[in-house]
Amino acid sequence: MQNMMMRVVAVSALALGAGHAFAHEDFRVIGTVMSHQDSSIEVQSRDGTMTSIRLDRQTLITRDTKTVAAAQLEIGVSIVVDAYGDSTDDLLALDIRIVPPIATQ
Secondary structure: OHHHHHHHHHHHHHHHHHHHHOOOEEEEEEEEEEEEEOOEEEEEOOOOOEEEEEOOOOOEEEEOOEEOOHHHOOOOOEEEEEEEEOOOOOEEEEEEEEEOOOOOO
């Protein structure tokens, strides 16, 4: 009985720890496409910060609410990216919206 209780405690501890290990945060990146490869883009925000964002088959890319091909992510295009990851150094794009040029001040 005591052995069984120890197993239950051990499995519970592992389950709680595993849930935290897979937790990701949501991020929004607004800026201009500076580089585009097959599976990633580099985005420069207004403050000059460069962010690398991975793309996959499930990344939805839209312009004016219509789905467009990844080829539309040309250098100089303004975008809003909703992504998730552990930090800004590890982002995967969920949705990318091509928007009118972002005004500079």
